[in-house]
Amino acid sequence: MLELGKLERYYEVLELPNDASLAEIRRSYKDLKELYTKQSIATIALDNELFQRENGKILLELEFAYKELKKHFHLINVEKEEKIKDIVEKVGSFDGHVLKHIRETLGVDLLDISISSNIQVKHLDNIEKQNFRDLPREIYLKSYLKNYADFLALDPVKVVEDYMQEYESWRSKVSSNTTL
Numbered sequence: 001m002l003e004l005g006k007l008e009r010y011y012e013v014l015e016l017p018n019d020a021s022l023a024e025i026r027r028s029y030k031d032l033k034e035l036y037t038k039q040s041i042a043t044i045a046l047d048n049e050l051f052q053r054e055n056g057k058i059l060l061e062l063e064f065a066y067k068e069l070k071k072h073f074h075l076i077n078v079e080k081e082e083k084i085k086d087i088v089e090k091v092g093s094f095d096g097h098v099l100k101h102i103r104e105t106l107g108v109d110l111l112d113i114s115i116s117s118n119i120q121v122k123h124l125d126n127i128e129k130q131n132f133r134d135l136p137r138e139i140y141l142k143s144y145l146k147n148y149a150d151f152l153a154l155d156p157v158k159v160v161e162d163y164m165q166e167y168e169s170w171r172s173k174v175s176s177n178t179t180l
Contacts, residue, residue: 007072009065010065010066010068011065011069013065014028014029014032014066014069015028015032016028022069022070025066025069025073029062029065029066032062033063036055036058036059036062037059080105080106083105084102084105084152084153087101087105088102093162093165094149094159094162095162095166096127096128096163096166097128097130099127099128099148099152099159099163100128102152102154103152108152110124110125110128112151113148113151113152116147116151117144117148119147119148122134123135123144124144124148127141127144127145127148127163130170132170132171135167138164141164141167142160142164145159145163146160
């Protein structure tokens, strides 16, 4: 793992905050590399030998910072994948609480899943809390569960099967209570 000072320096080189995502890092690297590689209005007046040497140093720094941050993100992802693997091995089935635990372990916000999947946050929250009464119809629920599982890189078939078993169990209890 990178030490904090070096990590902060790499973010600084790429002109990013310390909490930037990998996508933001890629975009900044690409933009800065393009800026220092091509002649632009900003750099045309500086087209001299001193600028060329400095420009070369900047490009090397950008390249190194980008590679190191990519490695850092890869290590973090490997650690998270191991944690998820451990969680999945320990649980017998996926229910709302397990899904929430996995999501939080990955550092994913419900809003991220909502934006990616076009599922309202309230539905995702109800899935996690197992508020079965407030969930949408079964066909939508299965689709939401599949999208949720895909987003977290879980087995969507297993997630849907396990969760729907919990849902069916709840539905059976509710229907038996209303017939009494």
